[in-house]
Amino acid sequence: xxxxxxxxxxxxxxxxxSQLRQFVIxxxxxxxxxRSAGGDWQAWSMLFLIPYSLAVIARYASFRxxxxxxxxxxxxxxxxxxxxxxxYARVQNxxxxxxxxxRLLNVIEVHIETGGxxxxxxxxxxxxxxxxxxxxxxxxxxxxxxxxxAETESVPALPAGRVxxxxxPRELALSGFIDSRGLVVIAxxxxxxxxxxxxxxxxxRFFGEQDSGRGLVREVVRAIYAGGQLPLxxxxxxxxxxxALLGLIRLxxxxxxxxxxxxxxxxxxxxxxxxxxxxxxxxxxxxxxxxIQTLTVREGPLHRLFGxxxxxxxxxxxxxxxxxxxxxxxxxxxxxxxxxxxFLTEVLPELDLSAVxxxxxxxxxxRRAFVEWMVVAGFIAVPFAFFPSWWxxxxxxxxxxxxxxxxxxxxxxxxxATTPDAVLYRSGWIRRQLSVARFAKIQVVTMHESPFDRRxxxxxxxxxTAGAADASHRVDIPYLPxxxxxxxxxxxxxxxxxxxxxx
Amino acid sequence: xIPIVExxxxxxxxxxxxxxDGVERRLDPRVVDLERTIGWIxxxxxxxxxxxxxxxxxxxARSMPGWAMAAVxxxxxxxxxxxxxxxxxxxxxxxxxxxxxxxxxxxxxxLGVVWRTVTNVPRSRVQHTDxxxxxxxxxxxxxxxxxxxxxxxAAVVVLHGLAHETALAIRDHLLPRGGAxxx
Numbered sequence: 001x002x003x004x005x006x007x008x009x010x011x012x013x014x015x016x017x018s019q020l021r022q023f024v025i026x027x028x029x030x031x032x033x034x035r036s037a038g039g040d041w042q043a044w045s046m047l048f049l050i051p052y053s054l055a056v057i058a059r060y061a062s063f064r065x066x067x068x069x070x071x072x073x074x075x076x077x078x079x080x081x082x083x084x085x086x087x088y089a090r091v092q093n094x095x096x097x098x099x100x101x102x103r104l105l106n107v108i109e110v111h112i113e114t115g116g117x118x119x120x121x122x123x124x125x126x127x128x129x130x131x132x133x134x135x136x137x138x139x140x141x142x143x144x145x146x147x148x149x150a151e152t153e154s155v156p157a158l159p160a161g162r163v164x165x166x167x168x169p170r171e172l173a174l175s176g177f178i179d180s181r182g183l184v185v186i187a188x189x190x191x192x193x194x195x196x197x198x199x200x201x202x203x204x205r206f207f208g209e210q211d212s213g214r215g216l217v218r219e220v221v222r223a224i225y226a227g228g229q230l231p232l233x234x235x236x237x238x239x240x241x242x243x244a245l246l247g248l249i250r251l252x253x254x255x256x257x258x259x260x261x262x263x264x265x266x267x268x269x270x271x272x273x274x275x276x277x278x279x280x281x282x283x284x285x286x287x288x289x290x291x292i293q294t295l296t297v298r299e300g301p302l303h304r305l306f307g308x309x310x311x312x313x314x315x316x317x318x319x320x321x322x323x324x325x326x327x328x329x330x331x332x333x334x335x336x337x338x339x340x341x342x343f344l345t346e347v348l349p350e351l352d353l354s355a356v357x358x359x360x361x362x363x364x365x366x367r368r369a370f371v372e373w374m375v376v377a378g379f380i381a382v383p384f385a386f387f388p389s390w391w392x393x394x395x396x397x398x399x400x401x402x403x404x405x406x407x408x409x410x411x412x413x414x415x416x417a418t419t420p421d422a423v424l425y426r427s428g429w430i431r432r433q434l435s436v437a438r439f440a441k442i443q444v445v446t447m448h449e450s451p452f453d454r455r456x457x458x459x460x461x462x463x464x465t466a467g468a469a470d471a472s473h474r475v476d477i478p479y480l481p482x483x484x485x486x487x488x489x490x491x492x493x494x495x496x497x498x499x500x501x502x503x
Numbered sequence: 504x505i506p507i508v509e510x511x512x513x514x515x516x517x518x519x520x521x522x523x524d525g526v527e528r529r530l531d532p533r534v535v536d537l538e539r540t541i542g543w544i545x546x547x548x549x550x551x552x553x554x555x556x557x558x559x560x561x562x563x564a565r566s567m568p569g570w571a572m573a574a575v576x577x578x579x580x581x582x583x584x585x586x587x588x589x590x591x592x593x594x595x596x597x598x599x600x601x602x603x604x605x606x607x608x609x610x611x612x613x614l615g616v617v618w619r620t621v622t623n624v625p626r627s628r629v630q631h632t633d634x635x636x637x638x639x640x641x642x643x644x645x646x647x648x649x650x651x652x653x654x655x656x657a658a659v660v661v662l663h664g665l666a667h668e669t670a671l672a673i674r675d676h677l678l679p680r681g682g683a684x685x686x
Contacts, residue, residue, distance in 0.1 A: 442628075446623070447620070447621040450618050451617055462656075464652075464657040493625065
């Protein structure tokens with residue numbers, strides 16, 4: 001009989017801690033107001049904490065798990081008993097998070113994810129650190145034929161892993177520098193606040209009214225359209241401040257990446273990829289290679305400038321849009337271009353990127369993309385049509401030139417390929433992305449024809465896989481010549497149908 | 504150019520009268536009647552809504568010239584007639600462009616008049632299937648087949664307007680067989 005295991009006794013502590021956190025601020029408020037009001041009754045309301053504490057203790061006391069031959073069994077509940085069986089074969093990945101407090105107390109929080117549902121199937125808060133190793137061995141050892149029996153108390157250790165990628169603090173800072181794009185939004189928001197006049201009320205106190213930025217854009221527009229004086233000195237000041245803010249944000253982002261992803265290491269043990277990172281909160285995730293649904297390589301303009309790329313994977317487990325603590329979808333937040341091909345060979349052994357024969361889309365696609373750009377530009381132009389000026393012509397010429405260039409370049413970079421067991425798709429000119437979907441992971445194949453496609457004898461072919469996040473790069477190949485689209489569609493459908501899907 | 508892996512036939516086609524014969528089929532013709540019935544209901548609701556909106560406008564704008572009132576009535580009649588005509592016409596067009604093929608490999612669905620889509624779900628990717636029947640569908644003997652896959656955007660593939668028996672037959676055919684761990 002496999003022996004029952006329990007959570008670490010510190011679970012009570014962390015359970016109480018997370019309850020307390022919800023009560024701390026209201027609690028302090030209650031105490032403060034109780035003192036000032038001179039009444040005692042508010043303080044008594046803190047007694048509400050007691051049932052919560054009891055629940056936490058009961059949860060700890062009733063939580064049991066054990067390793068059966070082929071499944072993990074978790075029992076919870078004192079009054080309403082719940083027994084959950086998770087077959088090892090269904091486990092997608094095991095994630096572990098360890099924050100500073102966890103590390104001080106030598107415990108770890110473990111999430112087990114299977115294909116179903118939005119949440120992790122089992123959250124174990126908290127386990128002793130060595131329990132994680134045991135879990136990983138038992139759960140993932142079962143997959144090999146003749147896996148270890150659960151009864152044998154001595155579990156053979158897995159062979160030592162091979163390090164595929166280790167990121168130095170310098171690389172991580174670079175990754176933070178490259179990825180801080182999202183924070184530009186914050187800068188823009190600051191600018192907007194400034195423009196509306198919310199910020200300058202405070203700023204005016206420091207710099208005096210002359211330097212405040214309120215209505216700068218308004219003034220510039222007036223200068224252009226009504227022939228006023230361009231406020232050049234203030235523009236320069238604004239510009240300088242904006243650049244400084246951007247620089248500051250980049251710096252913060254670099255520091256944050258270096259802390260959050262500190263010591264980022266990927267090891268391959270057998271057929272599992274183990275990712276470890278984090279200075280304060282330590283995260284360890286394990287993804288079996290065959291659980292990778294799709295793989296995407298991203299290269300933005302800054303990536304190319306520094307000769308780097310980022311690699312992302314979609315797995316079926318857990319919440320796909322979660323950008324929370326585990327961040328397990330980043331296989332490599334940054335990797336030197338030169339090491340990309342050998343790295344991908346380790347992750348997808350069947351894939352040889354250098355041998356892939358890429359195909360372009362239909363030549364007429366450039367014209368269609370140009371028209372699409374022009375339609376967007378047309379919508380942007382509508383408000384300007386009410387204030388005609390010579391500037392508009394210059395802007396229009398610039399927009400048309402840009403649209404022509406962007407259409408040509410974007411279509412030039414839209415390419416697809418098939419290998420004996422996967423379909424590849426790359427897109428984007430400035431931000432380039434390349435996705436690989438293996439036939440064995442393809443769920444549904446669709447072919448689409450819009451009225452515009454029909455006119456130009458084109459079609460698009462799309463592949464749907466499990467676990468794609470909202471922002472994931474989909475294998476959705478547009479502007480294919482019709483005959484090629486039909487061939488590709490049939491090839492993908494019959495190849496997907498001919499393989500057995502195993503999550 | 505595109506490598507095609509010869510895939511083994513997954514299982515024997517059950518019986519000679521099986522639905523899985525690889526023949527392109529249309530939806531059940533009764534779907535046109537169903538859609539038209541729904542069309543009448545939608546027309547009635549929209550028309551009634553517009554009618555009340557018009558009445559309220561007339562009451563609110565106390566003194567309205569006769570021609571304006573006539574215009575309101577004419578617009579209302581025109582919108583109702585146009586909507587009714589379109590919702591009676593559309594189902595036949597939709598029907599003409601909808602078809603499906605079931606074979607040993609899986610199911611292929613073609614839908615759409617202006618934006619056309621062909622969807623292929625391999626049998627090995629079917630997680631589970633539902634056949635649902637609303638009150639109107641029950642009246643016309645129709646059913647809707649819902650095919651659930653592990654996919655993201657196509658997590659549910661819906662085929663609407665099948666005869667209820669056909670939907671059940673396709674469901675039975677697509678049911679994952681035991682043995683192999685397809686999940």
